[in-house]
Amino acid sequence: MSDLVLYLLVFGTLGGAFAGAAILVWFERRLLGIWQDRLGPNRVGPLGIGLALADIIKLFAKEDWVPPFADRFVFIFAPTAIVMAMLLGFTVVPYTSELHIADLNIALLFFLGMTSLAVYSVLLGGLASNNKYALLGGLRSAAQMVSYEVFMGLSLMGVVMLSGSFSLVDIVNAQAERGWFVISQFFGFVVFLIAGIAESHRLPFDLPEAEHELVAGFHTEYSGMKFGMFMLGEYLGLILISSMITTLFFGGWLGPGFLPPIFWFFFKTFILICFFILLRAGIPRPRYDQLMSFGWKVMLPLTLINLLVTGAVELWL
Amino acid sequence: MLEIGLFYVAATISLISTVLAVTRYNAAHALIYLIISLLASAIIFYVVGAPFAAVLEVLIYAGAIMVLFVFVIMMLNLGSAGDDLEHHWLQPSMWIVPSLFCFVLLIEIIIVLSTGDNMLAGTVVTPKQVGIKLFGPYVIAVEIASMLLLAGLIGAYHLGRRYLSDVREPSAENETND
Numbered sequence: 352m353s354d355l356v357l358y359l360l361v362f363g364t365l366g367g368a369f370a371g372a373a374i375l376v377w378f379e380r381r382l383l384g385i386w387q388d389r390l391g392p393n394r395v396g397p398l399g400i401g402l403a404l405a406d407i408i409k410l411f412a413k414e415d416w417v418p419p420f421a422d423r424f425v426f427i428f429a430p431t432a433i434v435m436a437m438l439l440g441f442t443v444v445p446y447t448s449e450l451h452i453a454d455l456n457i458a459l460l461f462f463l464g465m466t467s468l469a470v471y472s473v474l475l476g477g478l479a480s481n482n483k484y485a486l487l488g489g490l491r492s493a494a495q496m497v498s499y500e501v502f503m504g505l506s507l508m509g510v511v512m513l514s515g516s517f518s519l520v521d522i523v524n525a526q527a528e529r530g531w532f533v534i535s536q537f538f539g540f541v542v543f544l545i546a547g548i549a550e551s552h553r554l555p556f557d558l559p560e561a562e563h564e565l566v567a568g569f570h571t572e573y574s575g576m577k578f579g580m581f582m583l584g585e586y587l588g589l590i591l592i593s594s595m596i597t598t599l600f601f602g603g604w605l606g607p608g609f610l611p612p613i614f615w616f617f618f619k620t621f622i623l624i625c626f627f628i629l630l631r632a633g634i635p636r637p638r639y640d641q642l643m644s645f646g647w648k649v650m651l652p653l654t655l656i657n658l659l660v661t662g663a664v665e666l667w668l
Numbered sequence: 669m670l671e672i673g674l675f676y677v678a679a680t681i682s683l684i685s686t687v688l689a690v691t692r693y694n695a696a697h698a699l700i701y702l703i704i705s706l707l708a709s710a711i712i713f714y715v716v717g718a719p720f721a722a723v724l725e726v727l728i729y730a731g732a733i734m735v736l737f738v739f740v741i742m743m744l745n746l747g748s749a750g751d752d753l754e755h756h757w758l759q760p761s762m763w764i765v766p767s768l769f770c771f772v773l774l775i776e777i778i779i780v781l782s783t784g785d786n787m788l789a790g791t792v793v794t795p796k797q798v799g800i801k802l803f804g805p806y807v808i809a810v811e812i813a814s815m816l817l818l819a820g821l822i823g824a825y826h827l828g829r830r831y832l833s834d835v836r837e838p839s840a841e842n843e844t845n846d
Binding site: 422424425428455456457460461463464465467468470471474475477478479486489490493494496497500504517 | 694696697700703719720722723724726727730731732735736738739741742743794795
Protein backbone atom coordinates (compact mmCIF):
# COMPACT_ATOMS: atom_id res chain seq x y z
CA MET A 352 0.00 0.00 0.00
CA SER A 353 1.46 3.36 -1.04
CA ASP A 354 2.00 6.18 1.44
CA LEU A 355 -0.66 8.33 -0.23
CA VAL A 356 -3.36 5.69 0.25
CA LEU A 357 -2.30 5.28 3.86
CA TYR A 358 -2.53 9.01 4.57
CA LEU A 359 -5.91 9.17 2.83
CA LEU A 360 -7.06 6.24 4.94
CA VAL A 361 -5.88 7.84 8.19
CA PHE A 362 -7.59 11.15 7.48
CA GLY A 363 -10.64 9.36 6.06
CA THR A 364 -10.99 7.34 9.25
CA LEU A 365 -10.54 10.45 11.39
CA GLY A 366 -13.07 12.49 9.42
CA GLY A 367 -15.44 9.56 9.00
CA ALA A 368 -15.41 8.80 12.73
CA PHE A 369 -16.11 12.41 13.68
CA ALA A 370 -18.81 12.83 11.05
CA GLY A 371 -20.32 9.47 11.98
CA ALA A 372 -20.45 10.45 15.65
CA ALA A 373 -22.09 13.81 14.82
CA ILE A 374 -24.70 12.23 12.55
CA LEU A 375 -25.35 9.49 15.11
CA VAL A 376 -26.57 12.12 17.60
CA TRP A 377 -29.39 12.94 15.18
CA PHE A 378 -29.85 9.42 13.82
CA GLU A 379 -30.17 7.88 17.29
CA ARG A 380 -32.85 10.35 18.38
CA ARG A 381 -34.73 9.82 15.13
CA LEU A 382 -34.66 6.03 15.45
CA LEU A 383 -35.61 6.20 19.14
CA GLY A 384 -38.52 8.39 18.08
CA ILE A 385 -39.74 5.89 15.52
CA TRP A 386 -39.43 2.97 17.92
CA GLN A 387 -41.23 4.87 20.66
CA ASP A 388 -44.08 5.82 18.32
CA ARG A 389 -43.26 9.52 17.91
CA LEU A 390 -41.51 11.57 15.25
CA GLY A 391 -38.24 12.63 16.83
CA PRO A 392 -36.30 15.69 15.60
CA ASN A 393 -37.54 16.36 12.03
CA ARG A 394 -37.53 20.18 11.66
CA VAL A 395 -34.02 21.28 10.62
CA GLY A 396 -33.23 20.42 6.99
CA PRO A 397 -34.36 17.27 5.16
CA LEU A 398 -35.56 14.66 7.71
CA GLY A 399 -34.08 16.88 10.42
CA ILE A 400 -30.46 16.01 9.61
CA GLY A 401 -29.47 19.66 10.14
CA LEU A 402 -29.87 18.97 13.85
CA ALA A 403 -26.39 17.36 13.88
CA LEU A 404 -24.89 20.64 12.64
CA ALA A 405 -27.01 22.72 15.02
CA ASP A 406 -25.84 20.56 17.94
CA ILE A 407 -22.19 21.04 16.99
CA ILE A 408 -22.60 24.82 16.72
CA LYS A 409 -24.40 24.87 20.07
CA LEU A 410 -21.65 22.88 21.81
CA PHE A 411 -18.87 25.08 20.42
CA ALA A 412 -20.68 28.32 21.18
CA LYS A 413 -21.64 27.51 24.78
CA GLU A 414 -19.65 28.97 27.65
CA ASP A 415 -16.82 26.62 28.56
CA TRP A 416 -16.70 26.87 32.33
CA VAL A 417 -14.28 25.31 34.79
CA PRO A 418 -15.79 25.37 38.29
CA PRO A 419 -13.55 27.19 40.81
CA PHE A 420 -13.67 24.24 43.24
CA ALA A 421 -12.56 21.72 40.57
CA ASP A 422 -9.05 20.36 40.11
CA ARG A 423 -8.24 22.42 37.01
CA PHE A 424 -5.43 20.29 35.51
CA VAL A 425 -7.28 16.98 35.78
CA PHE A 426 -10.65 18.53 34.89
CA ILE A 427 -9.32 19.70 31.50
CA PHE A 428 -7.30 16.53 30.84
CA ALA A 429 -10.16 14.08 31.50
CA PRO A 430 -12.43 14.63 28.44
CA THR A 431 -9.52 14.40 26.01
CA ALA A 432 -8.52 10.91 27.20
CA ILE A 433 -11.66 9.13 25.98
CA VAL A 434 -11.54 10.67 22.49
CA MET A 435 -7.82 9.92 22.11
CA ALA A 436 -8.20 6.32 23.27
CA MET A 437 -11.21 5.65 21.02
CA LEU A 438 -9.56 7.20 17.95
CA LEU A 439 -6.42 5.13 18.56
CA GLY A 440 -8.66 2.07 18.75
CA PHE A 441 -9.79 2.75 15.16
CA THR A 442 -6.25 2.30 13.84
CA VAL A 443 -6.46 -1.51 14.02
CA VAL A 444 -9.94 -1.90 12.45
CA PRO A 445 -9.54 -3.64 9.05
CA TYR A 446 -12.05 -2.31 6.48
CA THR A 447 -11.03 -4.86 3.84
CA SER A 448 -8.13 -7.29 3.44
CA GLU A 449 -6.13 -4.51 1.74
CA LEU A 450 -7.61 -1.40 3.34
CA HIS A 451 -6.45 -1.08 6.93
CA ILE A 452 -4.27 1.44 8.74
CA ALA A 453 -2.23 -1.05 10.78
CA ASP A 454 -2.29 -4.84 10.76
CA LEU A 455 -0.51 -5.51 14.07
CA ASN A 456 0.03 -9.06 15.28
CA ILE A 457 -1.36 -7.84 18.62
CA ALA A 458 -4.27 -5.84 17.17
CA LEU A 459 -6.93 -7.44 19.35
CA LEU A 460 -4.98 -6.74 22.55
CA PHE A 461 -4.31 -3.20 21.34
CA PHE A 462 -8.05 -2.64 20.98
CA LEU A 463 -8.68 -4.00 24.50
CA GLY A 464 -5.90 -1.79 25.86
CA MET A 465 -7.37 1.32 24.28
CA THR A 466 -10.88 0.64 25.61
CA SER A 467 -9.41 0.11 29.07
CA LEU A 468 -7.60 3.46 28.86
CA ALA A 469 -10.88 5.18 27.99
CA VAL A 470 -12.05 4.43 31.54
CA TYR A 471 -9.74 7.15 32.88
CA SER A 472 -11.77 9.84 31.23
CA VAL A 473 -14.85 9.01 33.27
CA LEU A 474 -12.88 8.28 36.43
CA LEU A 475 -10.75 11.41 36.43
CA GLY A 476 -13.65 13.57 35.27
CA GLY A 477 -15.66 12.39 38.26
CA LEU A 478 -12.76 12.85 40.65
CA ALA A 479 -11.70 16.29 39.42
CA SER A 480 -15.23 17.75 39.49
CA ASN A 481 -15.14 17.74 43.30
CA ASN A 482 -18.89 17.10 43.36
CA LYS A 483 -20.50 14.22 45.22
CA TYR A 484 -22.72 13.13 42.33
CA ALA A 485 -19.80 13.21 39.89
CA LEU A 486 -17.69 11.26 42.37
CA LEU A 487 -20.36 8.58 42.77
CA GLY A 488 -20.71 8.33 39.00
CA GLY A 489 -16.96 7.95 38.63
CA LEU A 490 -16.82 5.30 41.36
CA ARG A 491 -19.58 3.29 39.71
CA SER A 492 -17.93 3.48 36.33
CA ALA A 493 -14.61 2.31 37.79
CA ALA A 494 -16.19 -0.80 39.31
CA GLN A 495 -18.39 -1.46 36.27
CA MET A 496 -15.64 -1.12 33.70
CA VAL A 497 -12.98 -3.06 35.57
CA SER A 498 -15.47 -5.91 36.03
CA TYR A 499 -16.79 -6.00 32.49
CA GLU A 500 -13.31 -5.67 31.01
CA VAL A 501 -12.50 -9.10 32.43
CA PHE A 502 -15.28 -10.85 30.49
CA MET A 503 -14.73 -8.67 27.46
CA GLY A 504 -11.17 -9.93 27.12
CA LEU A 505 -11.98 -13.53 28.06
CA SER A 506 -14.93 -13.77 25.67
CA LEU A 507 -12.58 -13.00 22.77
CA MET A 508 -10.11 -15.74 23.64
CA GLY A 509 -12.41 -18.32 22.00
CA VAL A 510 -12.12 -16.36 18.75
CA VAL A 511 -8.35 -16.23 19.18
CA MET A 512 -8.25 -20.01 19.77
CA LEU A 513 -10.25 -20.75 16.61
CA SER A 514 -8.26 -18.41 14.38
CA GLY A 515 -4.88 -18.88 16.06
CA SER A 516 -3.94 -15.20 15.90
CA PHE A 517 -4.41 -11.82 17.55
CA SER A 518 -4.29 -10.11 14.15
CA LEU A 519 -7.73 -8.88 13.05
CA VAL A 520 -6.99 -9.53 9.35
CA ASP A 521 -6.08 -13.13 10.17
CA ILE A 522 -9.24 -13.47 12.28
CA VAL A 523 -11.46 -12.40 9.34
CA ASN A 524 -9.53 -14.67 6.96
CA ALA A 525 -10.08 -17.57 9.37
CA GLN A 526 -13.82 -16.84 9.21
CA ALA A 527 -13.71 -17.26 5.42
CA GLU A 528 -12.71 -20.90 6.03
CA ARG A 529 -14.57 -21.79 9.24
CA GLY A 530 -17.75 -19.74 8.90
CA TRP A 531 -18.66 -16.63 10.90
CA PHE A 532 -17.65 -16.91 14.53
CA VAL A 533 -21.09 -15.72 15.63
CA ILE A 534 -22.19 -19.35 15.10
CA SER A 535 -19.25 -21.28 16.58
CA GLN A 536 -18.64 -18.68 19.31
CA PHE A 537 -22.24 -17.69 20.05
CA PHE A 538 -21.76 -17.32 23.82
CA GLY A 539 -18.55 -15.39 23.28
CA PHE A 540 -20.52 -13.07 21.00
CA VAL A 541 -23.31 -12.53 23.55
CA VAL A 542 -20.86 -11.79 26.36
CA PHE A 543 -18.80 -9.45 24.16
CA LEU A 544 -21.93 -7.60 23.06
CA ILE A 545 -23.12 -7.03 26.62
CA ALA A 546 -19.63 -6.16 27.88
CA GLY A 547 -19.27 -3.78 24.92
CA ILE A 548 -22.36 -1.86 25.98
CA ALA A 549 -21.10 -1.75 29.55
CA GLU A 550 -17.66 -0.54 28.43
CA SER A 551 -19.04 2.29 26.35
CA HIS A 552 -21.49 2.92 29.24
CA ARG A 553 -24.47 3.38 26.99
CA LEU A 554 -28.04 2.81 28.05
CA PRO A 555 -29.18 0.34 29.49
CA PHE A 556 -25.81 0.22 31.30
CA ASP A 557 -25.28 3.96 31.72
CA LEU A 558 -25.23 3.70 35.53
CA PRO A 559 -22.22 6.08 35.78
CA GLU A 560 -24.43 8.90 34.51
CA ALA A 561 -27.85 7.64 35.62
CA GLU A 562 -29.77 10.91 35.57
CA HIS A 563 -32.62 9.71 37.76
CA GLU A 564 -30.34 9.35 40.77
CA LEU A 565 -27.01 11.09 40.08
CA VAL A 566 -28.03 14.34 38.26
CA ALA A 567 -25.74 13.60 35.28
CA GLY A 568 -23.12 11.43 36.97
CA PHE A 569 -19.49 12.04 36.11
CA HIS A 570 -20.15 14.92 33.70
CA THR A 571 -22.42 16.93 36.02
CA GLU A 572 -19.94 19.84 36.17
CA TYR A 573 -18.97 19.78 32.50
CA SER A 574 -20.32 22.21 29.93
CA GLY A 575 -19.69 23.32 26.36
CA MET A 576 -17.23 21.37 24.27
CA LYS A 577 -15.75 19.50 27.26
CA PHE A 578 -19.16 17.88 27.71
CA GLY A 579 -19.19 17.48 23.93
CA MET A 580 -15.95 15.51 24.12
CA PHE A 581 -17.53 13.01 26.53
CA MET A 582 -20.48 12.61 24.15
CA LEU A 583 -18.16 12.34 21.16
CA GLY A 584 -16.16 9.66 22.97
CA GLU A 585 -19.34 7.73 23.74
CA TYR A 586 -20.49 7.75 20.12
CA LEU A 587 -16.99 6.90 18.87
CA GLY A 588 -17.05 3.99 21.31
CA LEU A 589 -20.37 2.85 19.89
CA ILE A 590 -19.00 2.89 16.32
CA LEU A 591 -15.77 1.20 17.43
CA ILE A 592 -17.53 -1.60 19.33
CA SER A 593 -19.89 -2.18 16.37
CA SER A 594 -17.03 -2.41 13.89
CA MET A 595 -15.13 -4.74 16.23
CA ILE A 596 -18.15 -7.06 16.56
CA THR A 597 -18.44 -7.01 12.75
CA THR A 598 -14.78 -7.95 12.41
CA LEU A 599 -14.64 -10.57 15.15
CA PHE A 600 -17.99 -12.31 14.83
CA PHE A 601 -19.69 -11.34 11.55
CA GLY A 602 -16.87 -11.94 9.10
CA GLY A 603 -15.74 -8.32 8.62
CA TRP A 604 -15.66 -7.55 4.90
CA LEU A 605 -16.79 -11.06 3.83
CA GLY A 606 -20.07 -11.22 1.93
CA PRO A 607 -21.66 -12.08 -1.43
CA GLY A 608 -19.51 -10.88 -4.32
CA PHE A 609 -22.03 -8.64 -6.13
CA LEU A 610 -21.08 -5.69 -3.93
CA PRO A 611 -17.54 -4.59 -2.94
CA PRO A 612 -16.15 -5.95 0.39
CA ILE A 613 -15.98 -2.49 1.95
CA PHE A 614 -19.76 -2.14 1.52
CA TRP A 615 -20.35 -5.30 3.52
CA PHE A 616 -18.13 -4.07 6.35
CA PHE A 617 -19.97 -0.77 6.68
CA PHE A 618 -23.38 -2.39 6.16
CA LYS A 619 -22.85 -4.87 9.00
CA THR A 620 -21.47 -2.15 11.26
CA PHE A 621 -24.49 0.03 10.49
CA ILE A 622 -26.92 -2.79 11.34
CA LEU A 623 -25.11 -3.37 14.65
CA ILE A 624 -25.26 0.35 15.52
CA CYS A 625 -29.02 0.24 14.87
CA PHE A 626 -29.23 -2.83 17.12
CA PHE A 627 -27.45 -0.96 19.93
CA ILE A 628 -29.94 1.90 19.57
CA LEU A 629 -32.81 -0.61 19.64
CA LEU A 630 -31.43 -1.98 22.93
CA ARG A 631 -31.48 1.56 24.31
CA ALA A 632 -35.07 2.01 23.21
CA GLY A 633 -36.26 -1.37 24.45
CA ILE A 634 -34.54 -2.24 27.74
CA PRO A 635 -34.89 -0.42 31.08
CA ARG A 636 -31.87 0.36 33.22
CA PRO A 637 -30.98 -2.35 35.79
CA ARG A 638 -30.18 -1.51 39.40
CA TYR A 639 -26.46 -1.13 40.08
CA ASP A 640 -26.08 -4.23 42.28
CA GLN A 641 -28.03 -6.24 39.69
CA LEU A 642 -25.56 -5.11 37.03
CA MET A 643 -22.55 -6.19 39.10
CA SER A 644 -23.95 -9.54 40.25
CA PHE A 645 -25.13 -10.29 36.70
CA GLY A 646 -21.58 -9.71 35.54
CA TRP A 647 -19.78 -11.85 38.08
CA LYS A 648 -22.38 -14.58 38.58
CA VAL A 649 -23.68 -15.09 35.02
CA MET A 650 -21.23 -13.61 32.51
CA LEU A 651 -17.98 -14.86 34.08
CA PRO A 652 -19.05 -18.54 34.46
CA LEU A 653 -20.56 -18.44 30.96
CA THR A 654 -17.29 -17.12 29.52
CA LEU A 655 -15.18 -19.67 31.33
CA ILE A 656 -17.38 -22.59 30.24
CA ASN A 657 -17.32 -21.28 26.67
CA LEU A 658 -13.53 -21.11 26.82
CA LEU A 659 -13.28 -24.63 28.25
CA VAL A 660 -15.59 -26.17 25.65
CA THR A 661 -13.88 -24.32 22.78
CA GLY A 662 -10.50 -25.52 24.00
CA ALA A 663 -11.70 -29.12 24.34
CA VAL A 664 -13.30 -29.09 20.86
CA GLU A 665 -10.16 -27.59 19.31
CA LEU A 666 -7.95 -30.14 21.03
CA TRP A 667 -9.86 -33.37 20.47
CA LEU A 668 -12.15 -32.92 17.47
CA MET B 669 17.64 5.56 13.45
CA LEU B 670 13.94 6.22 13.92
CA GLU B 671 13.74 3.49 16.55
CA ILE B 672 16.62 4.96 18.55
CA GLY B 673 14.93 8.38 18.41
CA LEU B 674 11.62 6.90 19.57
CA PHE B 675 13.39 5.05 22.34
CA TYR B 676 15.11 8.14 23.70
CA VAL B 677 11.95 10.28 23.54
CA ALA B 678 9.92 7.61 25.34
CA ALA B 679 12.68 7.06 27.89
CA THR B 680 12.92 10.79 28.63
CA ILE B 681 9.14 11.07 29.07
CA SER B 682 9.20 8.02 31.30
CA LEU B 683 11.96 9.44 33.51
CA ILE B 684 10.41 12.89 33.84
CA SER B 685 6.92 11.59 34.56
CA THR B 686 8.22 9.12 37.13
CA VAL B 687 10.07 11.87 38.97
CA LEU B 688 6.93 14.03 38.82
CA ALA B 689 4.83 11.10 40.07
CA VAL B 690 7.03 10.87 43.15
CA THR B 691 7.18 14.59 43.89
CA ARG B 692 3.49 15.59 43.42
CA TYR B 693 1.60 16.34 46.62
CA ASN B 694 -1.80 15.71 45.03
CA ALA B 695 -2.43 11.96 44.76
CA ALA B 696 -4.55 12.24 41.58
CA HIS B 697 -1.84 14.23 39.78
CA ALA B 698 0.82 11.75 40.90
CA LEU B 699 -1.26 8.90 39.48
CA ILE B 700 -1.68 10.59 36.11
CA TYR B 701 2.10 10.96 35.86
CA LEU B 702 2.52 7.33 36.88
CA ILE B 703 0.10 6.27 34.11
CA ILE B 704 2.05 8.35 31.58
CA SER B 705 5.24 6.71 32.80
CA LEU B 706 3.72 3.25 32.26
CA LEU B 707 2.55 4.19 28.76
CA ALA B 708 6.05 5.46 27.95
CA SER B 709 7.59 2.18 29.12
CA ALA B 710 5.05 0.35 26.92
CA ILE B 711 6.45 2.26 23.93
CA ILE B 712 9.98 1.33 25.04
CA PHE B 713 8.94 -2.34 25.11
CA TYR B 714 7.47 -2.01 21.63
CA VAL B 715 10.59 -0.36 20.24
CA VAL B 716 12.96 -2.99 21.63
CA GLY B 717 10.89 -5.70 19.91
CA ALA B 718 8.42 -6.95 22.52
CA PRO B 719 4.97 -5.83 21.26
CA PHE B 720 3.18 -8.40 23.42
CA ALA B 721 4.79 -7.12 26.61
CA ALA B 722 4.03 -3.56 25.47
CA VAL B 723 0.32 -4.24 25.07
CA LEU B 724 0.16 -6.14 28.36
CA GLU B 725 1.77 -3.14 30.05
CA VAL B 726 -1.05 -0.94 28.75
CA LEU B 727 -3.79 -3.49 29.35
CA ILE B 728 -2.83 -4.74 32.82
CA TYR B 729 -0.84 -1.96 34.49
CA ALA B 730 -2.21 1.22 32.92
CA GLY B 731 -5.69 -0.15 32.18
CA ALA B 732 -6.55 -2.22 35.23
CA ILE B 733 -4.21 -1.82 38.21
CA MET B 734 -3.97 1.96 37.99
CA VAL B 735 -7.78 2.13 37.67
CA LEU B 736 -7.98 0.38 41.03
CA PHE B 737 -5.53 2.93 42.48
CA VAL B 738 -7.74 5.77 41.25
CA PHE B 739 -10.73 3.89 42.66
CA VAL B 740 -9.15 3.83 46.13
CA ILE B 741 -8.29 7.53 45.93
CA MET B 742 -11.89 8.28 45.03
CA MET B 743 -13.21 6.13 47.88
CA LEU B 744 -11.02 7.95 50.40
CA ASN B 745 -11.71 11.34 48.79
CA LEU B 746 -9.27 13.20 51.03
CA GLY B 747 -9.41 16.51 49.17
CA SER B 748 -6.94 19.23 50.12
CA ALA B 749 -6.30 17.73 53.59
CA GLY B 750 -4.39 14.92 51.89
CA ASP B 751 -2.23 17.41 49.99
CA ASP B 752 -1.27 19.20 53.23
CA LEU B 753 -0.40 15.92 54.92
CA GLU B 754 1.70 14.87 51.95
CA HIS B 755 3.41 18.27 51.94
CA HIS B 756 4.23 17.77 55.60
CA TRP B 757 5.59 14.26 55.05
CA LEU B 758 7.78 14.99 52.05
CA GLN B 759 10.54 17.05 53.70
CA PRO B 760 13.61 17.90 51.56
CA SER B 761 15.83 15.99 54.01
CA MET B 762 13.96 12.81 53.00
CA TRP B 763 15.68 12.94 49.63
CA ILE B 764 19.30 12.56 50.79
CA VAL B 765 19.56 8.77 51.17
CA PRO B 766 17.38 7.80 48.14
CA SER B 767 19.33 10.22 45.95
CA LEU B 768 22.60 8.69 47.12
CA PHE B 769 21.40 5.17 46.21
CA CYS B 770 20.06 6.38 42.85
CA PHE B 771 23.42 8.00 42.12
CA VAL B 772 25.23 4.70 42.74
CA LEU B 773 22.77 2.92 40.42
CA LEU B 774 23.28 5.61 37.78
CA ILE B 775 27.03 5.07 37.85
CA GLU B 776 26.48 1.30 37.49
CA ILE B 777 24.17 1.83 34.50
CA ILE B 778 26.72 4.11 32.83
CA ILE B 779 29.43 1.47 33.31
CA VAL B 780 27.16 -1.29 31.93
CA LEU B 781 26.11 0.81 28.93
CA SER B 782 29.65 1.87 28.09
CA THR B 783 30.83 -1.77 27.99
CA GLY B 784 27.67 -3.53 26.74
CA ASP B 785 26.33 -4.16 23.23
CA ASN B 786 23.66 -2.24 21.38
CA MET B 787 20.38 -3.17 23.09
CA LEU B 788 18.10 -2.10 20.24
CA ALA B 789 19.43 -4.75 17.83
CA GLY B 790 17.13 -7.39 19.40
CA THR B 791 14.60 -9.54 17.56
CA VAL B 792 10.82 -9.21 17.67
CA VAL B 793 9.08 -11.57 20.09
CA THR B 794 5.60 -12.60 18.88
CA PRO B 795 2.67 -13.47 21.20
CA LYS B 796 2.94 -17.12 20.10
CA GLN B 797 6.56 -17.36 21.26
CA VAL B 798 5.60 -15.85 24.62
CA GLY B 799 2.77 -18.39 24.98
CA ILE B 800 5.00 -21.34 24.09
CA LYS B 801 7.61 -20.21 26.62
CA LEU B 802 5.00 -19.56 29.33
CA PHE B 803 3.29 -22.93 28.99
CA GLY B 804 6.52 -24.80 28.18
CA PRO B 805 9.61 -24.24 30.33
CA TYR B 806 7.93 -21.77 32.70
CA VAL B 807 4.70 -23.67 33.33
CA ILE B 808 5.51 -24.12 37.02
CA ALA B 809 5.84 -20.35 37.48
CA VAL B 810 2.43 -19.89 35.81
CA GLU B 811 0.89 -22.53 38.08
CA ILE B 812 2.39 -20.96 41.21
CA ALA B 813 1.09 -17.52 40.16
CA SER B 814 -2.38 -18.97 39.56
CA MET B 815 -2.33 -20.62 43.00
CA LEU B 816 -1.36 -17.29 44.55
CA LEU B 817 -4.28 -15.61 42.78
CA LEU B 818 -6.64 -18.39 43.90
CA ALA B 819 -5.49 -17.89 47.50
CA GLY B 820 -6.19 -14.16 47.16
CA LEU B 821 -9.63 -14.90 45.70
CA ILE B 822 -10.56 -17.29 48.50
CA GLY B 823 -9.27 -14.81 51.07
CA ALA B 824 -11.37 -12.00 49.62
CA TYR B 825 -14.41 -14.27 49.50
CA HIS B 826 -13.88 -15.26 53.12
CA LEU B 827 -13.62 -11.64 54.29
CA GLY B 828 -16.70 -10.58 52.34
CA ARG B 829 -18.69 -13.55 53.59
CA ARG B 830 -18.04 -12.90 57.27
CA TYR B 831 -19.04 -9.28 56.85
CA LEU B 832 -22.30 -10.27 55.14
CA SER B 833 -23.26 -12.80 57.84
CA ASP B 834 -22.63 -10.15 60.55
CA VAL B 835 -25.03 -7.82 58.82
CA ARG B 836 -27.69 -10.42 58.25
CA GLU B 837 -27.81 -11.95 61.73
CA PRO B 838 -29.58 -9.10 63.57
CA SER B 839 -32.28 -8.84 60.91
CA ALA B 840 -32.85 -12.61 61.10
CA GLU B 841 -33.26 -12.29 64.87
CA ASN B 842 -35.74 -9.48 64.42
CA GLU B 843 -37.82 -11.64 62.14
CA THR B 844 -38.00 -14.48 64.68
CA ASN B 845 -38.80 -12.03 67.51
CA ASP B 846 -41.66 -10.56 65.56
